[in-house]
Amino acid sequence: MDFRRIEVIFLIVFFSLDIFLFLSFRNSQQLVSSTSNNTSTVAEMHKRNISFGSLDTKSGYAYYLGSQPDESLAQNLQKLNNQKINYEEVNHMISSTLNDPITVTNADRKDVMNRFVQKDSNILFGKQYKYAPQLSTNSQIVYVRTGSLGEVYDKTAQLVFSVSDGEVVGYTQTYVDSMIILHEKQAIKSEKDVITNLYANSEIPNNSKISYANLAYTKLLEAKNSTIYIPVWFVTIKNKDSKVSATKKVNAFTGNIIKSSTNGDNYSAQ
């Protein structure tokens, strides 16, 4: 056997060895990514065609907040112009029909309404509200109460414009003047905890997109003539095929998934 032949045989042998080594190297790398529990859940979610942005792993702090019934809206009704107002005392809510409906398109409705809300003669305390795309639909533009402690996603502190045929025809408004801190700050679940937990509880179907994950205060219960708010993660999941969205709520203190009651108004304490 001449030396050249041996060289060729060696070349073939080493070349196949390289292929084998390369494949096993790639395999071991995949194993590495599946070691950590949470990373594997995230990888599994990607595999099932669930898409989402980067998840925040930082767990922050939040409070139990309380508010007393507030008459600020009723006291300032005379400031409003160019609209027909009806005030419901039971819910402390303004229902208004605009004299001149505002024309909006899907593209410009945020800017148009932001400008409208700023003026006190249009909307009382409008500067304290912020557009919330997560809660808005084609027929409703929702603004939520904001403050130094965070946003409130709740029917007790909301501004909802109704849209009909591309025109904003009226709105309802509820208002909370001030929130008091009822208990020292407590650690809350991070965005990543909440979403992996939702997935583990089969609340996120395959082939869907997590379009929003926001932390906001929402009403827990009413007691002693006050409303108690807790921090809740609002996670909106959109089915990629049917384009239907569903919003899940997770108690940020405990991590429990909140099931809405039948009328959708109250959230049970869990």
Next chain:
Amino acid sequence: MKFSRLIVQIFLTVAVITSIVLSFFIWTNTARYQRGRNIDVTSAESNKNEIPMNQVISPTSVIWHDETEQHLIYNSNENISLSIQKVMQDWKISEPKQVSKKDGAYYQKIIQGKNMLQMVYPTAISINTFGYLLNNDSLKNDKSNQFNRILVNLKDKKDPNIYLANDSNYAVYKAKLKNASSVPLTKLVKKANINLQVRLDIMKHGVFTSYVNPIKLKTYSYVISGKQDGEYTTALFDSNTNGLVTSEDNGVYTYNYGESKRLVSDHNTDELTFEDYTDTSVPKNQLTFLQRGYQKITNIQNSISNLRLYSADWDNKDLVFREYVEGFPIFKKSQFGSIRIKFSRKGSTEHFLNKVLEVPVPSNQAATRLKSTNAIFKGLQRAGYSPNDVEDIEVGYQWEAEADNEKVVDLKPTYYVKIDSHWKSYDEWTNESAEED
């Protein structure tokens, strides 16, 4: 011919080098892979839903001595004691050395020292437990000594030490600090929004925190929650409830799980007692004593964020936990606090209440103004109890059920006094009100 042979040789060399490089990567990578697995195992052990052990076993009061006097401080928006512990986790603490013992005068000097920030546990814990909670190795080595006060000087740069002090034998331990700054602590002290002037008095039965002036404290309201007996039996009888024997007598329900476990639930008082005759091993050291107690309370209650270790009696293997609000303990109608756990060779016993603070609610009651501690001692003397009879005295919150709303409870501050091993409120001992007129 020669040219093609050269190509074969070059390819062969490249192939050999590639195989070496790839083997190297695989080897180092496998190592990383295995380390990754280990990390996973440890992180899986700590359950994220649980309140950590260092929140339950935590100092409850923080006392700050500025240039002139001592103050009990609290921040109703942020628990100062928990925040300080978080800061301390980054400190490098060396092994503690005993400075003095049974020297009352030196002890008083230490606990009344100027610029000292001190955190006080309701009960003494061992230094190695403290090391475990802070994850500090040099503290973990000290297995026998106990303490109930942590002191740090925030101003004196020549005193970079942490002092651990024990009220029961006046022992003081000192440990060198490294990698520690007083700045975050000073910030936390400044943020306090409750500030009450106090004096630490060494008395016959221990060190009492005396309020120099009448004090004004808020009233709190909470929505309370309870569980069905079935939820307790599921948790305590290890979920297998098939062989359960139940009997009822005048609202007292008894659940037996064979001969080994028994739960007695008194629906009149909402008190429950659980006995586990299979749990016959007595904890061997003080750390496992507290760890096992902590495990038991997490098994009984879902919400333990307000619960603190109140007393740990190592000789009798007896633990008491109480709920706290804004740094003050809550005294319910029971003598045992919120949860009491006792280990013995015959089995473990757990007493607990089926009423847990759930959600804070704005209180519509005005703040209460309590008398100074001096006035309280005078009142006790008028009722025939000398200061030496007082085993302990503490401002705490009284549990008052609302008549019109069963689910809401009001917490009103008052003085609690322990005489003859019994805690009673000041007005129960003296028939006088603890409130300032």
